[in-house]
Amino acid sequence: MSLISELKRWRETAAAREGVELYRVLPNAALEEIAEIMPKTREELLSVKGIKEAKYRKYGKDILSIVARHGAADAIGAVISDDEVSDAAVRSAVEAVETVPDTLSVSQFLDALNLELSGMAARIRGEVSSVDERDRVVYFSLKDASDEATINCLIFRSAYVLSGVRIAVGDEIIVEGSPDIYKPNGRLSLKVGLIEFAGEGALKKAYEELRKKLETEGLFAPERKRAIPEFPEHIALLTSRDGAAIGDFMTNVGRHGYRISLYPSSVEGKRAVFELLAGVRYFNAHPERYDALVIIRGGGSLESLQGFNNEALVRAVADSKIPVIAGVGHEKDITLAALVADAMVSTPTAASRLVRQSWEEGMERVGSAEHVLRSRVSDLVIRLREALGRADTALLDRFQAMKERIRTIVERFLAKREALAYGIRGEAESVSAFAGGLKKGRAALFATASDALLRIEKLLLQFDPTRALNLGYSLVRLGNGRILRKSTDARVGDRLDIRLSEGAIGAEVKEVL
Amino acid sequence: MVEKKQSLSESIRKLEGIVEWFEGQEEIDVEKGLEKFKEGASLVKSSRARLKEIENEFREVEKTLDEA
Structure with missing residues (x-):
């Protein structure tokens, strides 16, 4: 893995841990510069634009050890395993970090504390004991039911809206955030990134309320659903990089030459909302590039699926310009994100089936069209052959007639020629016969004549009246x-x-x- | 890619149009029928070429939330 992608992975983890967006940890430019100069010391890291003392204290160790590990791995190659390398490299990186100034101002101290505290992000369950909603911030306090342990909390309005809950005194909630000291008064409060209702009962109630609200708005109406386009090629995939869902989807979607773009996102619990939302927005920045947006994860309890019941995410899905297929597993309650999606199925495998469906139908459609065409054209060929046969017979007949005529003409000519030749021959013969006769002499002539006379005499005798x-x-x-x-x-x-x-x-x- | 996809959709629709034409004819004009068949055959060929098994491409998007 390249250094830059390693750094980005680290940033994702850090952002998820703190419940903030990626750039709040470090902007891309800073990551790129780190990858470029590969800092080995505090000074080198501080020279990176965007990394000041505060960021350094918060992330310095992490970054230096990633760079050191990467550099060492590069230098030594694949012969030595990552673990062996990292020990030495991390130790030297850590030594470089652990030189803290001796005397501090209050502000410096509080900054230092806050940096330490920010690394202590936690997930805390408690009962709301007070709420104070302001324009940009919502202040509230949490206390335990058993004893009176209390902590002050604050959540920025944007995060509050994103959480999709409205808290009231007495609500049992779970918050995620990190402690922070407000410097002007030195009070510690929990900076909350996420609020969710605790327990299935509360979740269920919130789910039903939101469902009713969205239904009234007509967000689930069938006429809002768009068809999944035929022969989708470019698939926007929004799911976890690991886990069974992506595997199920990829194995079952078939090989139809798709281009699948994965936006890796956590899908577990409520914190998934940030990344899911970012993913939907990412793909919708260029909706023309994608044929379908597929959002999948395996089944789970209402609690583990609550990210998909988050109002902000549900609305983002409803507003998606790319048709959405939701294959978000469910047990009893269909997630609201799935309800507003254009197509809703219960598993990642079913989602893949929906994607490949038109491709398979395409095969059948072409096959049956081909079949009809073939049979039609063979009819046509038969008809043609018959027509040709008829034409052939007619031609033959005409040809025969013509042959006959030619033969008659030839015969007539031949006959004429014969007759002519015969005539000439006849003339010649009679001439020569005459000449021959002359030559035959009198005796023969007289013999012939006496014969004739005898025949005449007999004839005459027959008609003799005296009889x-x-x-x-x-x-x-x-x-x-x-x-x-x-x-x-x-x-x-x-x-x-x-x-x-x-x-x-x-x-x-x-x-x- | 997008044109390719449209052309597959379009090819199949055209092909089905030709089939419909054939099925709608009582007596098929030989010359026209052969012409349509020729067109249909080439559509079948091109559609099949796109419908055959092709390996998918997979990529992970670069998260660029700086601009967000």
Whole structure:
């Protein structure tokens, strides 16, 4: 760990112990300067801006021993353990500190006392025996119930408001603070940083009162709740650096590429209020950087959770510009900080679930969208294929028709060509046949001719009218040689020539019937 | 980071818009359908890339209460 972060850790502890804000212990600049010059002596430390005698007395030992331990650890490296180194270093640092001036003025003495006293911060329980509320300070006294032991207390108005309690005589309270002597009158009083009611009963009462008040103001109204944004990436985390809560959250939030910024804060008891409040304010200084503010801690009694019932914190949560997820464990009573948060769950694990929820849903949403797209597009492809098929058939048909036409044309052409060629060939053949015939000579020609004659003779024989005469038919001719076929062609007195199968006779028409 | 987050939210919303379009069509115009599918497919791809497991970054804030 670097010296500066060691110093900062120390400052956190010191501030928590005193119930003050960090810069009241030492400002950042002072810590940085210490880390820079690494003072080894009182003088060197006093040369740091912001560290005067008072601060030196209060924190000198602590700071010098941190620096010495760190320097030694640096020099020797990791070979020797921190403990071994620190003994020697701290001893020399302490020796340097323990040179106190001999004679003091009253004021110096009181200052010295006060410095010692401020290191005696305590947690004290007692009954309020008087209250005097002024503008900037509330004075009150605490006494024990058993005997009359009394201590005067004061609390600054701001701390009083932050404590979120209104004390009255007779209240049983617990205060945290350190004793301090008021120099003008030498009276000792307890400078209180924090007041809380003692006992579950009082806590419960305060809780119920505040709850009612905030409810009347409408701070718990559902319409005030904002949605936790989808796919949160930058998470502002407000919880203890140690403890189960942060572990539970980190293990269960999933790996979705978050950027998680932790503002470490104590979460135990009422003193947690300061740091929780600072954390809410820290993140809200740049609300645009964060998607969600997660406030978590494990469960606990009403007493251990009372920081989350503090009015100042509750209001800060309600006013947060970053949506708040509260995973503040509870038994019976839900903490008021959780009630005003935008989302409220009972455990750190549940808070992590809320953060990762939209991421997991995102997976499902994309998955189902992809599924629909795929099925739709495969429908489309099927339809396309069908359409293509149809187009293909049509094309094929057209192609076939075209092929047919081309074939016809080709055939027609071929046919024409054939016919032409045939014609020419025919002509040529007949010419050559004629020539050949001439050459074949008379004999052949006559043979052919006599054949033909024979065929004609047979044909003629078939139609020879004398064959009918042989069968008993007669052939009647008129005088002019015409064959008489109808009786009306003959007139009385006409001469007829009748040819029979054998011979012929002449006759005269006596009567036309 | 912020743009990235918005674009994931937006991508998924766009993607779901496309799905809705598909589901709202009686008869899907082939050309338009293919175009939408192409857009959807690239949205699925980019969304998946952001949704896959990515290691978280963790840091502790510097308490700078001096300014407070």
